[in-house]
Amino acid sequence: MDNLLKNKRILLVGGSSGIGLAVAKQAYKAGGELILASRNAAEKNNELVSAVGHNIETYSFDVTSENEIVTALEKIGKIDHLVITARPYITPALFVETNLKQAQQAFATKFWGQYQLIQKAHGQIRQNGSIIMTTGIAGEKIYKNFSTMAIINSAIEAFCRALAIELAPIRVNIVSPGFVTPKSSQVEKYAEQFPLGRIASPEEVADAYIYLMKSPYITGTTVVIDGGARLI
Ligand SMILES: NC(=O)c1ccc[n+]([C@@H]2O[C@H](COP(=O)([O-])OP(=O)(O)OC[C@H]3O[C@@H](n4cnc5c(N)ncnc54)[C@H](OP(=O)(O)O)[C@@H]3O)[C@@H](O)[C@H]2O)c1
Numbered sequence: 504m505d506n507l508l509k510n511k512r513i514l515l516v517g518g519s520s521g522i523g524l525a526v527a528k529q530a531y532k533a534g535g536e537l538i539l540a541s542r543n544a545a546e547k548n549n550e551l552v553s554a555v556g557h558n559i560e561t562y563s564f565d566v567t568s569e570n571e572i573v574t575a576l577e578k579i580g581k582i583d584h585l586v587i588t589a590r591p592y593i594t595p596a597l598f599v600e601t602n603l604k605q606a607q608q609a610f611a612t613k614f615w616g617q618y619q620l621i622q623k624a625h626g627q628i629r630q631n632g633s634i635i636m637t638t639g640i641a642g643e644k645i646y647k648n649f650s651t652m653a654i655i656n657s658a659i660e661a662f663c664r665a666l667a668i669e670l671a672p673i674r675v676n677i678v679s680p681g682f683v684t685p686k687s688s689q690v691e692k693y694a695e696q697f698p699l700g701r702i703a704s705p706e707e708v709a710d711a712y713i714y715l716m717k718s719p720y721i722t723g724t725t726v727v728i729d730g731g732a733r734l735i
Pocket of ligand 1: 639682
């Protein structure tokens with residue numbers, strides 16, 4: 504095993520669950536110093552220590568709250584990598600039936616949350632560090648009922664390329680997962696048509712974040728990890 508993540512301080516916002524938690528486990532095993540954050544991560548400290556390992560730090564803050572972000576970042580100090588996997592809540596709906604307030608809230612979490620966090624945290628990222636944002640298949644392929652996620656994810660992909668220029672030499676990349684969770688028989692049936700014939704595990708998606716953190720020459724890029732789902 505290489506030592507590229509050994510003693511690296513990695514702030515994982517959205518790290519208390521799902522893909523973020525899977526990244527935390529892998530990065531911890533690779534010798535990283537993990538800081539897990541989400542709205543309730545500190546309250547789940549014992550559970551997260553059991554899941555990831557003893558030497559983790561946990562912070563509770565909401566990515567939509569500037570005050571909470573600033574207070575937490577002051578305590579966290581310098582980091583090497585910032586990974587953001589905070590997931591917004593949105594009910595799938597046709598555009599004409601979409602609840603505008605809910606769509607704006609999803610934007611506030613997933614787009615403005617990542618934007619605000621990076622604006623506040625980038626000065627704390629050490630040399631050779633990186634930022635990894637998360638988008639999703641709805642930005643790669645258009646599905647009925649997912650127009651809100653399509654525009655949020657596409658906006659983040661443009662934002663990533665802009666940041667790769669403006670924040671260099673900090674590297675800025677994206678992981679775009681396909682179908683991971685929640686599992687349902689309907690999604691699993693649909694996934695049989697994918698070239699790889701199934702949905703992904705959070706661990707398989709986590710591999711892409713680890714790869715991007717370790718790769719010194721990748722910036723402004725989206726790694727799509729969808730088993731070929733966008734091609735059908
Ligand atoms: N799962 C999939 O199939 C899939 C597919 C495509 C794309 N994605 C994308 O991948 C990312 C991770 O998804 P996931 O399925 O792993 O999510 P998840 O299991 O639901 O976990 C989401 C994480 O975000 C945190 N969070 C939510 N709102 C937050 C806020 N306002 N401020 C701070 N933290 C917040 C949650 O913790 P708290 O509740 O404690 O805040 C939790 O740690 C998301 O961007 C999602 O859109 C997922």
